[in-house]
Amino acid sequence: MSQDLTARAFEIADQSMVELLNCHAVRHDALTPIFGLSDENGIEVEAIDEADQGIRDAFEWLHLRGLADLIEDAAGTCIVLKGHALDYIGC
Incomplete structure (x- = not known):
């Protein structure tokens, strides 16, 4: 049971981090899992x-x-994004 809970906790954390990118980063387009960077004001940055x-x-x-x-x-x-993180885009 402990391994199941640990795996679920990692799944929730992974999904939460992808969701954070969805909310704060700049999505290039709906077809690619690429996110541009932005600062605290929503202005795109390069680094x-x-x-x-x-x-x-x-x-x-x-x-x-x-x-x-x-x-x-x-x-x-x-x-x-890559791997199973792609499953969480747009949830």
Whole structure:
């Protein structure tokens, strides 16, 4: 039973961090799991260290879990989700 509760706790945390990105980061489009960075005022920024603290916390958790990476594009740095984190987009 303890392992089931631990697995469920991680699932809830993963889902919560994806939801935090949905609320605070800038979604590039509905077809890709890529999120642009924004600051506390909702203004897009280019680097993760300039991003809203919630975005940084969400990325750190998801990255440690192997569910997110940073990528560079023409606009700057973005977060890309992978693995089962993709199941939580748009919940």
